[in-house]
Amino acid sequence: xxxxxxxxxxxxxxxxxxxxxxxxxxxxxxxxxxxxxxxxxxxxxxxxxxxxxxxxxxxxxxxxxxxxxxxxxxxxxxxxxxxxxxxxxxxxxxxxxxxxxxxxxxxxxxxxxxxxxxxxxxxxxxxxxxxxxxxxxxxxxxxxxxxxxxxxxxx
Amino acid sequence: xxxxxxxxxxxxxxxxxxxxxxxxxxxxxxxxxxxxxxxxxxxxxxxxxxxxxxxxxxxxxxxxxxxxxxxxxxxxxxxxxxxxxxxxxxxxxxxxxxxxxxxxxxxxxxxxxxxxxxxxxxxxxxxxxxxxxxxxxxxxxxxxxxxxxxxxxxxxxxxxxxxxxxxxxxxxxxxxxxxxxxxxxxxxxxxxxxxxxxxxxxxxxxxxxxxxxxxxxxxxxxxxxxxxxxxxxxxxxxxxxxxxxxxxxxxxxxxxxxxxxxxxxxxxxxxxxxxxxxxxxxxxxxxxxxxxxxxxxxxxxxxxxxxxxxxxxxxxxxxxxxxxxxxxxxxxxxxxxxxxxxxxxxxxxxxxxxxxxxxxxxxxxxxxxxxxxxxxxxxxxxxxxxxxxxxxxxxxxxxxxxxxxxxxxxxxxxxxxxxxxxxxxxxxxxxxxxxxxxxxxxxxxxxxxxxxxxxxxxxxxxxxxxxxxxxxxxxxxxxxxxxxxxxxxxxxxxxxxxxxxxx
Amino acid sequence: xxxxxxxxxxxxxxxxxxxxxxxxxxxxxxxxxxxxxxxxxxxxxxxxxxxxxxxxxxxxxxxxxxxxxxxxxxxxxxxxxxxxxxxxxxxxxxxxxxxxxxxxxxxxxxxxxxxxxxxxxxxxxxxxxxxxxxxxxxxxxxxxxxxxxxxxxxxxxxxxxxxxxxxxxxxxxxxxxxxxxxxxxxxxxxxxxxxxxxxxxxxxxxxxxxxxxxxxxxxxxxxxxxxxxxxxxxxxxxxxxxxxxxxxxxxxxxxxxxxxxxxxxxxxxxxxxxxxxxxxxxxxxxxxxxxxxxxxxxxxxxxxxxxxxxxxxxxxxxxxxxxxx
Numbered sequence: 002x003x004x005x006x007x008x009x010x011x012x013x014x015x016x017x018x019x020x021x022x023x024x025x026x027x028x029x030x031x032x033x034x035x036x037x038x039x040x041x042x043x044x045x046x047x048x049x050x051x052x053x054x055x056x057x058x059x060x061x062x063x064x065x066x067x068x069x070x071x072x073x074x075x076x077x078x079x080x081x082x083x084x085x086x087x088x089x090x091x092x093x094x095x096x097x098x099x100x101x102x103x104x105x106x107x108x109x110x111x112x113x114x115x116x117x118x119x120x121x122x123x124x125x126x127x128x129x130x131x132x133x134x135x136x137x138x139x140x141x142x143x144x145x146x147x148x149x150x151x152x153x154x155x156x
Numbered sequence: 157x158x159x160x161x162x163x164x165x166x167x168x169x170x171x172x173x174x175x176x177x178x179x180x181x182x183x184x185x186x187x188x189x190x191x192x193x194x195x196x197x198x199x200x201x202x203x204x205x206x207x208x209x210x211x212x213x214x215x216x217x218x219x220x221x222x223x224x225x226x227x228x229x230x231x232x233x234x235x236x237x238x239x240x241x242x243x244x245x246x247x248x249x250x251x252x253x254x255x256x257x258x259x260x261x262x263x264x265x266x267x268x269x270x271x272x273x274x275x276x277x278x279x280x281x282x283x284x285x286x287x288x289x290x291x292x293x294x295x296x297x298x299x300x301x302x303x304x305x306x307x308x309x310x311x312x313x314x315x316x317x318x319x320x321x322x323x324x325x326x327x328x329x330x331x332x333x334x335x336x337x338x339x340x341x342x343x344x345x346x347x348x349x350x351x352x353x354x355x356x357x358x359x360x361x362x363x364x365x366x367x368x369x370x371x372x373x374x375x376x377x378x379x380x381x382x383x384x385x386x387x388x389x390x391x392x393x394x395x396x397x398x399x400x401x402x403x404x405x406x407x408x409x410x411x412x413x414x415x416x417x418x419x420x421x422x423x424x425x426x427x428x429x430x431x432x433x434x435x436x437x438x439x440x441x442x443x444x445x446x447x448x449x450x451x452x453x454x455x456x457x458x459x460x461x462x463x464x465x466x467x468x469x470x471x472x473x474x475x476x477x478x479x480x481x482x483x484x485x486x487x488x489x490x491x492x493x494x495x496x497x498x499x500x501x502x503x504x505x506x507x508x509x510x511x512x513x514x515x516x517x518x519x520x521x522x523x524x525x526x527x528x529x530x531x532x533x534x535x536x537x538x539x540x541x542x543x544x545x546x547x548x549x550x551x552x553x554x555x556x557x558x559x560x561x562x563x564x565x566x567x568x569x570x571x572x573x574x575x576x577x578x579x580x581x582x583x584x585x586x587x588x589x590x591x592x593x594x595x596x597x598x599x600x601x602x603x604x605x606x607x608x609x610x611x612x613x614x615x616x617x618x619x620x621x622x623x624x625x626x627x628x629x630x631x632x633x634x635x636x637x638x639x640x641x642x643x644x645x646x647x648x649x650x651x652x653x654x655x656x657x658x659x
Numbered sequence: 660x661x662x663x664x665x666x667x668x669x670x671x672x673x674x675x676x677x678x679x680x681x682x683x684x685x686x687x688x689x690x691x692x693x694x695x696x697x698x699x700x701x702x703x704x705x706x707x708x709x710x711x712x713x714x715x716x717x718x719x720x721x722x723x724x725x726x727x728x729x730x731x732x733x734x735x736x737x738x739x740x741x742x743x744x745x746x747x748x749x750x751x752x753x754x755x756x757x758x759x760x761x762x763x764x765x766x767x768x769x770x771x772x773x774x775x776x777x778x779x780x781x782x783x784x785x786x787x788x789x790x791x792x793x794x795x796x797x798x799x800x801x802x803x804x805x806x807x808x809x810x811x812x813x814x815x816x817x818x819x820x821x822x823x824x825x826x827x828x829x830x831x832x833x834x835x836x837x838x839x840x841x842x843x844x845x846x847x848x849x850x851x852x853x854x855x856x857x858x859x860x861x862x863x864x865x866x867x868x869x870x871x872x873x874x875x876x877x878x879x880x881x882x883x884x885x886x887x888x889x890x891x892x893x894x895x896x897x898x899x900x901x902x903x904x905x906x907x908x909x910x911x912x913x914x915x916x917x918x919x920x921x922x923x924x925x926x927x928x929x930x931x932x933x934x935x936x937x938x939x940x941x942x943x944x945x946x947x948x949x950x951x952x953x954x955x956x957x958x959x960x961x962x963x964x965x966x967x968x969x970x971x972x973x974x975x976x977x978x979x980x981x982x983x984x
């Protein structure tokens with residue numbers, strides 16, 4: 002039972018949100034609530050922080066009551082792993098952008114995604130990566146004058 | 157009669173060949189700007205200002221205004237096809253527009269967006285022509301307490317965005333309130349929730365949250381579901397590229413609602429077009445006979461926000477042309493263009509420079525027609541974009557998202573935030589939290605906090621100011637009703653079930 | 660943002676015939692980046708564009724000048740960018756009073772003008788106290804008296820607590836002992852709308868914004884926030900003339916360069932802006948927008964930074980705002 006409660010997504014989400022709500026409340030009480038010229042910076046966060054705490058606890062408690070009746074649906078773990086892997090690659094490509102620049106890191110991201118996440122051939126992956134990166138470079142900075150993050154190489 | 161004479165005079169100016177050409181150029185550029193995320197109308201107008209100084213002011217303002225309202229037409233394209241809002245004003249169009257595209261109605265969605273834009277754009281110009289001065293006076297009677305009440309109504313409408321769980325929708329909205337209060341507080345210069353990051357002092361741009369929670373999260377969700385071959389089904393045959401009669405009929409009320417809501421909210425200085433489109437969407441759902449279809453690709457759920465963000469343009473021009481008060485970034489730069497031409501925007505503009513005022517107004521009738529004729533033939537062309545295989549499309553969406561965010565924020569740090577919001581959006585979808593309320597809370601929350609604190613500054617801390625003013629009180633009552641109505645429905649269902657079980 | 664593509668035609672290179680004699684050893688070889696802290700359309704951006712337009716019209720720069728937006732942090736992003744650009748002679752930043760005032764209270768704003776190399780001060784923006792045209796108050800004294808009688812009666816619309824309008828209010832309140840409410844709005848439009856709608860009683864407004872509203876019979880000026888009367892408001896007294904013995908809080912704009920910029924580079928910019936200031940195009944721009952010509956060279960600009968910081972520090976402390984620098 003306890004394991005099932007701890008693994009339940011609503012309980013988990015409610016717990017995280019309640020913690021966030023408490024953090025907001027703690028911060029808000031450090032700032033002025035009502036000052037010389039009217040409500041201070043702590044005024045509004047106090048109220049929505051309180052609302053987050055109350056609603057997230059409500060979510061958790063409501064879920065606990067229903068938990069006996071409903072069993073949680075199965076989670077598509079391979080799918081979730083795929084999605085999180087894609088996200089990690091995307092985040093990594095953003096992280097290296099200050100050094101490699103948009104064009105290079107985007108080409109690398111595309112290559113890896115097409116080759117391994119989508120299981121396409123090496124040639125297709127390379128072609129897509131180069132094609133998209135060049136396309137972005139021609140369209141945005143060259144034709145439309147929209148800047149892209151530049152790396153140490155100057156583009 | 158004075159209006160008709162003025163309008164006739166205006167058409168005389170707007171129909172001059174050179175001015176027609178400037179109008180067309182502005183509309184074409186505006187459409188392009190709208191389609192491209194990361195290139196907003198304000199930046200585009202700023203770029204073209206030096207060129208327009210060599211033109212006469214009337215032609216110049218006709219062209220620059222064309223970019224302004226043209227961008228609203230183009231903004232929906234990427235919302236519908238890729239779930240990436242092209243402009244802040246087309247975020248609400250993602251919700252049902254993208255769902256329509258997923259169901260193979262991309263062409264129809266693009267067509268409805270163009271038609272709704274045209275109808276509301278024209279309606280807005282008619283109102284601008286007829287009622288500009290009185291409506292500007294009405295807008296002035298609207299101050300912080302009324303804003304607070306309006307935005308409370310907007311947030312109350314969140315319950316309508318809720319999927320299965322109103323609690324989760326409310327929590328998502330509150331999360332939006334938190335994100336929007338990050339940055340320096342206007343009233344006290346206190347930095348809030350910035351974690352010592354200088355890059356967060358100015359807060360997070362709305363586009364970053366919207367693109368992350370919608371576009372990036374959608375890519376992650378699709379990767380999980382492994383929709384390998386084709387993300388969206390490609391419509392076949394010309395008939396499937398256009399909206400059918402049923403869909404158009406469903407949009408009738410949405411066009412009227414969007415036009416009026418968009419115009420009225422647009423007139424208020426300080427309320428942007430993202431607000432008007434969300435409020436029009438919520439109204440549409442509130443009064444719909446089939447609220448359950450919203451979020452599943454309801455055509456009226458696309459038509460309402462598209463109509464609103466186009467009517468909003470004309471609304472926003474009212475305070476700018478009658479009082480010299482710009483309502484947002486784009487109108488502010490239009491205003492500075494007028495100043496640099498040596499014109500004097502303000503209450504006397506209509507008398508001092510009737511050629512500019514009436515020429516501009518007349519050109520907007522022509523421009524809206526041009527935009528319709530320009531955008532409808534583009535529909536089949538854009539629908540072809542759907543043939544792109546998923547393994548190209550997904551990296552492309554990620555790339556466009558990065559360009560869009562970098563375009564508004566000019567910093568890699570904020571691109572990193574985009575990745576964060578993408579993950580958040582994905583996690584929310586997995587855990588059954590709807591994304592739209594978070595966006596709505598983010599859009600409305602900032603203004604709501606400000607309006608509440610301004611009201612209390614005006615009243616010396618007395619909350620009574622919120623109910624002692626008739627417009628504010630009326631709006632607040634409406635907000636309470638919106639919150640109570642579904643509860644009453646729920647209670648009735650519960651009671652009936654109880655009776656059935658016992659009886 | 661670098662502007663190329665279809666804009667190249669507009670921003671044609673203007674080539675100068677000789678920068679000047681002896682002193683100007685340095686001449687830039689690439690376009691100059693002019694860093695502003697606002698997005699397109701907002702105050703600093705509009706000012707920067709007008710300045711570039713004037714420089715191009717007068718053909719006084721050997722290279723092209725382009726706007727580079729470093730938006731965010733109330734000027735902090737742009738300021739730290741200037742510090743980062745140490746050693747770059749092609750980057751200058753358009754400072755406003757916010758660059759000096761905001762770091763005084765924001766611990767996170769570590770980039771101060773003190774570390775940068777001052778280039779020039781260009782203008783001071785005056786302001787006027789305005790009321791709605793049908794307001795019962797005919798002078799500053801009447802408003803202050805009404806506020807003294809009932810501290811909840813008078814309301815002023817304005818911006819952030821560090822903005823000039825809030826500072827002037829504090830100075831006046833501590834000078835007269837009167838009290839009135841201050842309602843913050845993020846944009847000028849909203850401040851004006853609140854006044855015209857009758858939701859507040861007065862505001863401090865730039866003459867370029869107020870001019871048309873006054874001419875259109877919507878607004879009235881009571882007093883000027885400047886050292887001497889402006890040509891457009893010959894009959895409106897300055898605060899001092901109206902009997903308030905308060906220090907003037909100038910709102911200045913000018914340029915700074917990255918830290919430790921060599922003297923000859925600064926000399927080049929000084930000469931460039933000196934030529935600009937003397938040009939008829941610029942003078943017309945100043946008159947149209949009611950800016951006060953307040954040209955100072957590098958050394959005096961540095962002194963101005965110190966004086967202004969001290970003045971603000973004193974006022975902010977007096978207003979109960981915590982000063983961190």
